[in-house]
Amino acid sequence: MSDLVTLATCSLNQWALDFDGNRDRIAASIHQAKKLGCTVRLGPELEIPGYGCYDHFLEQDTELHSWQVLAELLSSDLTDGILCDVGMPVLHKSVLYNCRVAIANRKIVFVRPKMWLANDGNYREMRWFTPWLRPFVVEEHALPSYIRQVTGQESVPFGDALLAARDTILGVELCEELFMAASPHISAGLSGAEIILNASGSHHELRKLHRRVELIKEATLKSGGAYLYANQCGCDGDRLYYDGSAMIAVNGAIVAQGKQFSLDDVQVVSATVDLAEVRAQRTGKSRGLLAAWMQAGNGGLSPGGPSVVHVDMALCLELSAGVLQNSRPSPAISVHYHTPEEEIALGPACWLWDYVRRSRTQGFMLPLSGGIDSCATAVIVHSMCRIVLDACMHGNADTKERVLADLRRIADEHHEWFPADPQAIAQRIFVTCFMGTTNSSQETRARAKNLAVALGSYHYTFDIDSVTASILNLFSLVTKRTPHFRVHGGTPAENLALQNIQARTRMVLAYLFAQLAPWVQGRSGGLLVLGSANVDESLRGYLTKYDNSAADLNPIGGISKTDLKRFIAYARDAFHLLILDEFLEAPPTAELEPITADYVQSDEADMGMTYDELSMFGQLRKVGKCGPYSMFVKLLPMWTPRLSPIDIAAKVKHFFFEYARNRHKMTTLTPSYHAESYSPDDNRTYRFY
Template sequence: MHLIKLAAACLNQTPMDWDGNQKNILAAIQQARSQQVDILCLPELCISGYGCEDAFLGAGLLQQALRVLLEIVPFTQDIIVAVGLPVLHQNRVYNTVCLLNNGKIGGFVAKRFLPGDGIHYEPRWFHPWPVEVQDSLQIGEDCVPFGDIYFNCGGVRIGFEICEEAWVARRPGTRLAQAGIDIILNPTASHFAFDKRETRKRLVLEGSRAFSSSYVYANLLGNEAGRVIYDGDTLIASNGEMLAAGERLSFASWRLISALVDVDRTRMNQARTSRFVGNPQACVHLDFNYPQRLPEKQSESKPVYPAWETGESLKQEEFARAVALGLYDYSAKSRSQGFALSLSGGADSAAVACLIRLMVELGVAEVGIENFCARLNLPQTELNTIEQLMPVLLVCVYQATRNSSETTRNAAEKIAHAVGAEYLELDIENMVSGYRQHIEQAIGRSLNWAQDDLALQNIQARARAPGVWMLANLRNALLLATSNRSEAAVGYATMDGDTSGGLSPLAGIDKHFIRHWLHWLEQNAPNSPGVNPIPALSYINTQQPTAELRPGAEQTDEADLMPYVLLNAIEKAAIRDRQTPWEIYCLLNSRFDYTAEQLLTWIERFFQLWIRNQWKRERYAPSFHLDDESLDPKTWCRFPILSGGFSHELKEMRKNALSQMGEEPG
């Protein structure tokens, strides 16, 4: 029995925050050393941060990353540490992992498979390292191995799969297994998405089983660079059995898990299942003395996952925790002093207010109110309870016009008080009337709803922006926009009105889900101590979504657009799955009980509005990436601002539908 203690640490890093990133790395190493860990895996590019984007191509960034690495080296006595950083080699930049061994640099493994889809853009900055090629890198007076290599540290073979490399068909682990690897380390920067942990668990478990090895997976944590949230997933498996798993979406700066693995056991499994075919990679031999160990009880039991990860409401929990963590990190790293929110009394702004309350409850429950406030640069000595903290952290303002109803005013007030925010009311009818009168005088005629409907609606929404911006400026607060993904798809938002803000927390999620989530939160809450349901949401959940911008009470979002459940289905089919209008019609006709003419009208409306409003999506405030249905044109869903507008495809859809019904096209 040859027992080795492995550890994986997640880190909440920030691009180019050299001091902060180094502090977190050293804290994780210190904790690992205190737990007598032999081998510690840290996340991908954790020295520089993953989201440096075009700054990766700056010489200064690469020099700083190497400086931090050299300052970390002395803290790795009696431990093996894998740490990620960008490296310049032969006038090319590579995404690498450096293995630090007992106070020395053992070598660099360069990433071979680079993701270039979705939010990932690695081929823009990095070169893929060619398979089975080895070289060396001069660092000061030392010449260290570099490239497609693995390590023999004191008789234990250590290899790497770096993030994307575990997701491709030709996993490096296959070749590593042929070389008799004992331990595979996977430093990763894997963004959060709903239900993604199950896929990661399968990759780790299958890797440890198929390669007859121990497998260590370490992810980044938190809202690193503004849009992407990392859930801090950490996993350790051996021979197809999960030994340790860390809690995701933590508010801490780092978290560490560890487990004992038996190298002799994995080797005997390899003896039964694998055939040695020679070394496809170069082996770097390093000295390391492992202590003699006895089995520990905790290594003999399977990991216990948090209750919220095993419940029936996983997506609701993940949404609450991911966006709450994203808001927390965004506020801390942008150095803002809390949030400002235009609270309309509708679902979207209520959801944002509730998410901030959940941010506070979840964060305080985990790290304590003193640490929570310190991270946000708030005066924690004066804030001893959540009730004292909330009005300092969030100001909500309801801004009424003559078209606003008592229903939404009452709902806004109830929600603001329920979450504990400071609540203000403004009557902006005089401002709206003033704008209207100025334009009427300029154009020489009166405006009316029959002729000027859109302009008269939009001026009400735009008139709300200056006041809430002023409140945000007075408090040095971050103004939060409230538009959701469904509105972004069809442009059902007033530019410079409800889209105003520095961050749009809901732009990555559809309205149909938001409404269901609010019903869930009315009676439930994330499964964590001190986190409670918000019964006041009943004032929101009993309403039909409405912009309240036309005279009278008959205006609703779904009457203006289409049922949200149908809009969501069209959006998924058209944008995520890239189906044609005719294919979408056939799909909806089999799923929904609407007339053919109604379906044709709504599909045509969706595509026409989608084409017309790409410029709005280009101007939206940054949003959080939550799933593979994002419409963010900067990181996920790129679409031309000007195009042919699907005119031929829409005509073809209507022609085919009428032909199917036995009717002649008009």
């Protein structure tokens, strides 16, 4: 045998409870791995049922069907000659665990439960699973009867152990365990594991990939070794988008990386690793002393180190001149990072595509206001159209066929139709409308229309004054009172009510057009309504409850105003949309109050703070875990001398006052793409009360 081993990891677009589809994607990835000459294949976390099952994990059906899928994988020659690591829930001694199941040659080799569960931020794994609290301990797990019939096994090892093949040793850790201060790969590597397998379900966040890559590189930098990282990709009907980017690292260098944003259902990444290089990296005496010290029972290990489960197969390439001549270790590569602006263009766009194809709707409906937020939402839809067209033209054979079939179904087009450009797609699946009032300027009307023309959306322009007037006439008829705007002598209560009725009328009309626009065009079905409130406005509560913030989906609900401006500047050049300059130059305004010679409504004036200040408040509150006093202390050196200490204190107090009194709005927020760690969606990522 040689010291060369070819390894495969993958990203799969798995759907919650889509057991047949998930099985087929797992099988496809194993086929691809074997075709590449790999002897190890790693898949994403909980790939058999799908990571996003949530409370369905509490149903016995989910585990039952997962075992049935595993039985189908084991009953064919699929696992012959390859060690596969697949994920599923397993009930062991009446306790449910999030597990990895190692299978090879039509047998179950080992079941490894997750020891450290993700249970903050977006994750609630301890709602469904129990952590395995017995490091280095292995028990026997009795297999279901239908598995026994397939494999001939009565039980298999269950617990925390290393996998010892004939020619190398492998360790296993799951997702969150990589982020722990004392990750399992540390003890595994010091106990002889040369290959670490990490199956993840890690969501996209702006600028997050850098941290993930550094942790993966660090896992093998000091102690040597090969590290395989698999990840879920796509949207599973939730606020999260899993961004793939499967990777393989060797001795602190990345040697293979998958795409971070893709419409591929199956991505397999492979690399050939020279284990002799791993062993050479480990010859340092300091490392040897530490390994021997821990293996002797120090550092929390049992004497002799972790338990070992033997795998009766060789993983390295056969030692022959022909094989070795054509096989060489994969070289280090430069990791590809997208800029935050590119991430905004790609992540929410892929998220929208998964949503529209899985919801079986016919596209999207977006109210265009002429402002930068709805503009950014529209441009993200345009980016989606570009990604879809690129997949139809340049994707692999499976992706081309599947994406084009989905597009034709959504667009209600015949089987020979092929879009000429992104605008041709938008014309069929994207409806926009400008709902004006007497308070709307001609500039915003023109910007909205010109943007719609540039993007190719099916656009409507109309005024809603007659609708709001009818509602106000009814109110006056009942109460015998007529409210007035502030500029006409009205009270703050009158002024706010007159603004809100415009906003809420737009929401009602948006849903009317979403339901009937396809019918008007001679098509069937309905559209998903898109909202366009950014993360900063939501955090501050600067939105009308049940206005255009109330929609089916919000692609920008987790993105700051600052990042959105940068995204629009990027899209202007990358997508050749010169109209976007007008949106960047326009002052942010709701245009819900009359414009006079002395007064033009301004968002930042209404909020009592700038968008940049609001973004800083959000970061310090959630990420920095600051209360009012600690936030003031943090901001004092940052904002002085631009603002005096008294002014800074006043702004902090004002932010927390508005934040607290508008919490009722946060509980009804439209499901938003999670892109920022300070998402205001309190029932998902932050428990305020």
